[in-house]
Amino acid sequence: VSLESQAVFSEILTSTLNDEETSEILEIFRTVGILPWLSQSANRCKSIELKPLVWHGKNEVYGLYSFKDDEIKVALTRSTGSFNQPFEWGRIERLSHVAKNATEAIQRTLVHELGHHIHGRLRSHNKLRFGLSLRSIITNGASQYGKLDVYEYFAECFVAWVYHRTEFAVYDSTGYATLSAVLKELGIEVNDLGYSNFING
Amino acid sequence: MTLGTQILSTGKNESQPNHSFSTLSLELTEHALDGILTEERYDEILTTLYPMLQSQHVYLEAYLRLVYEGEPAWRDKHLTKLKSVF
Numbered sequence: 001v002s003l004e005s006q007a008v009f010s011e012i013l014t015s016t017l018n019d020e021e022t023s024e025i026l027e028i029f030r031t032v033g034i035l036p037w038l039s040q041s042a043n044r045c046k047s048i049e050l051k052p053l054v055w056h057g058k059n060e061v062y063g064l065y066s067f068k069d070d071e072i073k074v075a076l077t078r079s080t081g082s083f084n085q086p087f088e089w090g091r092i093e094r095l096s097h098v099a100k101n102a103t104e105a106i107q108r109t110l111v112h113e114l115g116h117h118i119h120g121r122l123r124s125h126n127k128l129r130f131g132l133s134l135r136s137i138i139t140n141g142a143s144q145y146g147k148l149d150v151y152e153y154f155a156e157c158f159v160a161w162v163y164h165r166t167e168f169a170v171y172d173s174t175g176y177a178t179l180s181a182v183l184k185e186l187g188i189e190v191n192d193l194g195y196s197n198f199i200n201g
Numbered sequence: 202m203t204l205g206t207q208i209l210s211t212g213k214n215e216s217q218p219n220h221s222f223s224t225l226s227l228e229l230t231e232h233a234l235d236g237i238l239t240e241e242r243y244d245e246i247l248t249t250l251y252p253m254l255q256s257q258h259v260y261l262e263a264y265l266r267l268v269y270e271g272e273p274a275w276r277d278k279h280l281t282k283l284k285s286v287f
Binding site for chain 2: 063064
């Protein structure tokens, strides 16, 4: 783990992987460029857990975020079919399923949970916008999972912002504008990873 | 009568499981974060949404997120039930 990452994660990270494997997963935070924001004491989450799956089969759980506990949990195993899927906006089950391999899928889930964490931080800045203002636009979400409620919509929007920003602007312009304003309000600047494995749906 | 029991008694939103989930998750989460959610209402919302989980209209992951928005002492019975079924 880089010195920058160590400073952010040393007190909050629990991982069943070795240091090298853990670093590979967490590298996404540096790649996205979120570490400067996340390292500020007011923006840190309480804990990040990287552990094997607890829930299996049809009801696999890839990640969990608790607004109340401010905790991120991400599963370290992915079944076949939960990655390397063709991306059709609005039809893909989750944006993590577009990942090219299991490691990228885990990283995308980490970004999704980070999206929840950012949403939680938004609450202290603008409570009204936290939930209600998104209700009318969740049907434009990039994934089926993102259409479930405002929280999953916001988290999937953040994944879209990181990985598929061009498509996000085209297919959900209102969500794009909302997230853009939210990130600006919170002082968050993240890189556009510019993935292009997109099939026009 | 609460929204949860209205949905249960009228079946009004049975054809729109996402709408019901969205509405109740918003109430549970916002009230939990405002510190005004009661254990009774928490149990009621999770019980209302449970059939949608069983029928796979709701993802376990999203349901679990709601379980974890309750006070730690409230969660165990719901987590135990989920672990015994899924």
